[in-house]
Amino acid sequence: MDPLERMHFTTIDYVIFALLLVASMGIGLYYALSGGRQRTTQEFLLADRSMSCLPVSLSLIATFQSAVAIVGVPAEIYTHGTQYWFIGCAYILGLLIPAHVFIPVFYRLHLTSAYQYLELRFSKPVRICGTLTFIFQTVIYMGVCVYTPALALNAVTGFDLWGAVLATGLVCTLYTTLGGLKAVIWTDVFQTIVMFAGQLAVIVVGVQQTGGLAEVWRKVWEGNRISGIDLNPDPTERYTFWTLGVGGIFLMLSLYGVNQAQVQRYLSSKTEREAIMSCYMVFPSLQVALALSCVMGLVMFARYCGEDQFHKIGNLSKNEMVLYFVMDMLQDLPGLSGLFIACVFSAALSTISSAFNSLATVTLEDLIKPHCSAMTEARATLLSKGLACSYGLMCLAMAYLTHLMSDSVLQAAFKIFGMVGGPLLGIFCLGMFFPWANSTGALVGLGSGLVMAFWVGIGSIVTRTSGGPAAVSHFNCTAVQLSENITTAIGTALNSTAVPTSTSSQPMGLQRFYSLSFMWYSALSSFTVVITGLIVSFLTGPMKEEDVTPGTLYPLLGNMLYFVPDNLKQNLCCATPLGHRPIIQECPPAQHKESNVQADYTEEEEEEERLNFLPTSPTPVTEHETTV
Ligand SMILES: CC(C)(CO)[C@@H](O)C(=O)NCCC(=O)O
Numbered sequence: 001m002d003p004l005e006r007m008h009f010t011t012i013d014y015v016i017f018a019l020l021l022v023a024s025m026g027i028g029l030y031y032a033l034s035g036g037r038q039r040t041t042q043e044f045l046l047a048d049r050s051m052s053c054l055p056v057s058l059s060l061i062a063t064f065q066s067a068v069a070i071v072g073v074p075a076e077i078y079t080h081g082t083q084y085w086f087i088g089c090a091y092i093l094g095l096l097i098p099a100h101v102f103i104p105v106f107y108r109l110h111l112t113s114a115y116q117y118l119e120l121r122f123s124k125p126v127r128i129c130g131t132l133t134f135i136f137q138t139v140i141y142m143g144v145c146v147y148t149p150a151l152a153l154n155a156v157t158g159f160d161l162w163g164a165v166l167a168t169g170l171v172c173t174l175y176t177t178l179g180g181l182k183a184v185i186w187t188d189v190f191q192t193i194v195m196f197a198g199q200l201a202v203i204v205v206g207v208q209q210t211g212g213l214a215e216v217w218r219k220v221w222e223g224n225r226i227s228g229i230d231l232n233p234d235p236t237e238r239y240t241f242w243t244l245g246v247g248g249i250f251l252m253l254s255l256y257g258v259n260q261a262q263v264q265r266y267l268s269s270k271t272e273r274e275a276i277m278s279c280y281m282v283f284p285s286l287q288v289a290l291a292l293s294c295v296m297g298l299v300m301f302a303r304y305c306g307e308d309q310f311h312k313i314g315n316l317s318k319n320e321m322v323l324y325f326v327m328d329m330l331q332d333l334p335g336l337s338g339l340f341i342a343c344v345f346s347a348a349l350s351t352i353s354s355a356f357n358s359l360a361t362v363t364l365e366d367l368i369k370p371h372c373s374a375m376t377e378a379r380a381t382l383l384s385k386g387l388a389c390s391y392g393l394m395c396l397a398m399a400y401l402t403h404l405m406s407d408s409v410l411q412a413a414f415k416i417f418g419m420v421g422g423p424l425l426g427i428f429c430l431g432m433f434f435p436w437a438n439s440t441g442a443l444v445g446l447g448s449g450l451v452m453a454f455w456v457g458i459g460s461i462v463t464r465t466s467g468g469p470a471a472v473s474h475f476n477c478t479a480v481q482l483s484e485n486i487t488t489a490i491g492t493a494l495n496s497t498a499v500p501t502s503t504s505s506q507p508m509g510l511q512r513f514y515s516l517s518f519m520w521y522s523a524l525s526s527f528t529v530v531i532t533g534l535i536v537s538f539l540t541g542p543m544k545e546e547d548v549t550p551g552t553l554y555p556l557l558g559n560m561l562y563f564v565p566d567n568l569k570q571n572l573c574c575a576t577p578l579g580h581r582p583i584i585q586e587c588p589p590a591q592h593k594e595s596n597v598q599a600d601y602t603e604e605e606e607e608e609e610r611l612n613f614l615p616t617s618p619t620p621v622t623e624h625e626t627t628v
Pocket residue numbers: 064065066067068069070087255286410413414
C-alpha cells in the first residue's frame with residue numbers, strides 16, 4: 001500500500017461507529033424484553049406475522065444492499081462509467097413479478113419457510129435439497145458480507161481487520177439471537193437510514209470540494225464516464241443493457257422472489273396486501289440506493305481525474321478505493337468519516353442479521369422439525385436461538401475463507417447469487433408454472449442447474465474470464481497517464497495476470513462459454529432447471545393437475561392465454577390449474593385488488609381453513625386480506 005499514508009480516525013469518529021453498534025444492540029434488547037419476549041417461534045422467526053409495509057420494505061432493501069454494494073458500485077462507476085446504472089431497469093419487473101406472482105402463492109399457503117412450498121408441490125427430498133442449497137448460498141455470501149467492510153477499513157485506516165470482523169459478527173449475532181425477526185427488521189430500518197445518510201453526506205461534501213455540480217458534471221462528461229445505453233447483444237460483454245436489464249431481472253427474482261430472507265419478510269406482514277405494498281415500496285428506495293452509489297462513483301471520478309493526487313487512488317483495489325476517497329476528503333471534517341464507516345457497517349450488519357435469522361428458520365423448519373414432531377414450543381424457540389447464534393459464529397469462519405480467496409467483491413456476490421440462487425429460482429418456477437413437473441424432474445432439474453452454473457462459474461474463475469472488464473473508455477484529462485493507472489487498478493482488482501484490451505481476440509468454443517457475463521448466470525441456471533425438469537418429468541410420467549396440492553400453482557399459462565376461448569385452453573391443459581384455484585384468477589386483473597368475492601368469510605372460518613387447508617382442504621384458498 002505504498003502511495004497510501006494511512007488515515008486516522010478521531011475520537012468522535014470512533015464514538016459514532018460505537019453508537020451504531022450500541023443502538024443496534026439496544027433495539028435487539030428492546031425486542032427481547034417487550035411484546036411476547038421471544039418465547040415462541042412465531043415471534044422469533046416471523047415477528048408474530050404482524051408487520052406493516054414500511055419497516056418491511058426498508059428491511060427488504062437492506063437485506064441485499066451490503067457493504068459490497070456500497071464500496072463495489074462506486075468503484076465500478078469510477079472505472080467503467082455509468083453503464084451499471086441500467087440495472088435499475090431490471091427493478092421494475094424484478095419487483096412486479098414477486099409482488100403479483102410469488103407473494104400471493106407463498107402468503108396464501110401460510111408458510112414459515114419457502115422450502116415448505118417445495119414439499120407441498122413436490123416431495124420431502126426436493127424440500128431438503130432446496131434447503132441445503134439455500135444454506136450453502138447464504139453461508140458463502142455471509143462471509144463476503146462481513147469480510148468486505150473490515151478489509152476496506154483495514155486497508156485505509158489500519159483498523160484491525162479481525163477486530164472489525166469480530167465486532168460486526170458478534171454484535172450482530174447477539175441482537176439477532178436476542179430480539180428475533182422484529183429486531184432484525186427494526187435494526188434494518190435504522191441501519192438503512194444510516195446507510196443513506198452516510199452516502200449522502202459524502203456526496204454533498206464531495207460535490208462541494210470539487211467545485212459544485214456543474215464542475216462535477218463537466219469532469220465526468222469530459223472523462224467519458226457518462227455511458228449511453230449499450231445494446232451490444234454479445235452475452236459475454238459484462239455489463240450491457242441486455243445483461244443488466246434482462247439478466248438482472250432473473251437476478252432480482254432469485255433475490256426478491258424466492259430467497260428465504262425476503263420470503264420470510266413477506267410472510268411476517270400483517271396481510272397479503274401489506275406484503276405486496278412493501279414490495280412496491282422497495283422500488284423507489286432501491287432506485288435511491290442505486291443512484292447514491294452511482295453518483296458517489298461519479299463524484300469520486302470528478303475529484304481525482306486530472307489532478308496530480310490521482311496517483312493516490314490509481315493503485316488501489318476496487319474494494320479499497322471508496323474508503324480511501326472518503327477518508328481523504330473528509331479528513332478535516334471530524335465525525336463525517338465516522339458516519340461513513342457507520343454507513344458501510346450498517347450495510348453489512350443489516351445483511352448478515354437477515355442471513356442468521358433466515359438460516360435459523362430453514363434449519364429448524366426444514367431440517368429439524370420434520371424429524372422431531374414432538375418438540376415443545378419452548379424447546380423449538382430455544383433451539384432456533386441456538387441456531388441463530390451458531391450461524392453467527394460460523395459467519396466468522398466464512399470471513400476467514402473469503403480472506404483466502406480474492407476477487408472483486410461485487411462480482412463475487414453476483415456470482416454467488418447467480419450460481420446458487422439461479423437454480424433455486426428455477427425450481428420454484430418449475431413448481432409454480434408447470435403443473436406437469438414431478439418430483440424426479442425437480443430433483444434432476446435442480447442438480448443439472450447447479451452443475452451448469454458451477455461449470456460456467458468455476459470455468460470462468462479458472463480461466464479468468466467471465467466477460468472480462470469492458471475496455472476502459474478514454475479520458476480527456478491527461479489521457480495517457482491516467483488510463484495506464486486505471487488499467488493497473490482494474491488489473492489488481494480482478495487479480496488477473498493479463499489485462500484484456502479492446503483489441504483482444506474473441507474467445508472461442510468452451511472459452512466463450514466460460515466468458516459468459518455473470519449477469520446471465522441466474523437466467524442460464526434457472527432455465528436449465530426448468531427445461532431439464534420438464535423433460536425428465538415427461539419421461540417419468542408427468543403429474544396430473546388434479547394431483548397437485550391446491551394453491552401451489554400459479555396459472556401463468558392460463559393468464560397468458562387470457563383471450564383464448566376457454567374450451568381451447570382446456571384442451572391445452574392450462575386454463576384452470578385446480579378446482580381450488582387461488583382467487584388471483586377469479587376476476588380480471590384490474591378488479592383484483594378490490595375483489596370481495598370471498599368477503600362473506602369470517603375470520604374464524606378463515607383461520608380454520610388455514611389449519612386444514614393443507615393438503616386436503618375442501619374449500620378454496622381465500623384471500624386473507626379481505627377481512628381486514
Ligand atoms: C442486489 C441489488 C442489485 C439489488 O438489491 C443491489 O443491491 C446490489 O448490487 N447488491 C450487490 C450485492 C451486495 O450488496 O451484497
